[in-house]
Amino acid sequence: MNEDRYYGSDLNKWIAENCPKTFTTINIDLLLFKRTKGILRIVESKHSSEHMGKSQFEVLKLLAWLFRLANQFQQKIQFEVYIITGDLPYNQVKITDLVKKDFMFFDDSESFKRWIMFEDA
Numbered sequence: 001m002n003e004d005r006y007y008g009s010d011l012n013k014w015i016a017e018n019c020p021k022t023f024t025t026i027n028i029d030l031l032l033f034k035r036t037k038g039i040l041r042i043v044e045s046k047h048s049s050e051h052m053g054k055s056q057f058e059v060l061k062l063l064a065w066l067f068r069l070a071n072q073f074q075q076k077i078q079f080e081v082y083i084i085t086g087d088l089p090y091n092q093v094k095i096t097d098l099v100k101k102d103f104m105f106f107d108d109s110e111s112f113k114r115w116i117m118f119e120d121a
Contacts, residue, residue, distance in 0.1 A: 024055040034118040041080040048087050064098035071099065086112075 007013035008027030015025050030043035044060055046052060060081055067079035079099065086093035093112045095104040106112040114120050 024059055026053075026056045026059055032116070032118075037078075037118050038076060039078045039080060039118060041082060043082045043084055045084045045086075048085055050085075052083065060098055067099050 007016060012025055012027050028042055029045040030041070032041040032043060033039070042060075042063060044052075044056070060083065064081040067081055070077075070079050081098040083096040083098065084093060085096070090109045090112050091107065093106040095106070095115070096102075097104065104115070106115065
């Protein structure tokens with residue numbers, strides 16, 4: 001595996017090499033914000049054959065829990081946490097919604113693109 005891809009950033013690599021393993025460090029793939037729709041999305045992307053680490057999944061579920069609470073007590077911004085599973089050219093994509101505890105499937109890249117662009121929100 002390419003070391004740069006594994007760590008995601010120089011800072012993540014530095015932490016792995018220089019700090020004790022007493023906490024979880026993860027690299028989030030996307031943070032999408034559409035001001036006009038009032039939606040903030042955290043997205044972790046995985047290839048169809050890629051494994052989600054236990055600690056990474058734990059942190060994403062914790063964020064989803066916090067966002068679920070925030071969504072109940074305010075209406076200005078909708079907070080969302082997703083895991084996207086798919087491969088280029090993204091003609092088959094599974095999206096796991098950790099806040100609503102639901103799934104979506106896209107069978108073509110154009111539908112997936114509309115979702116990414118908040119057009120279906």
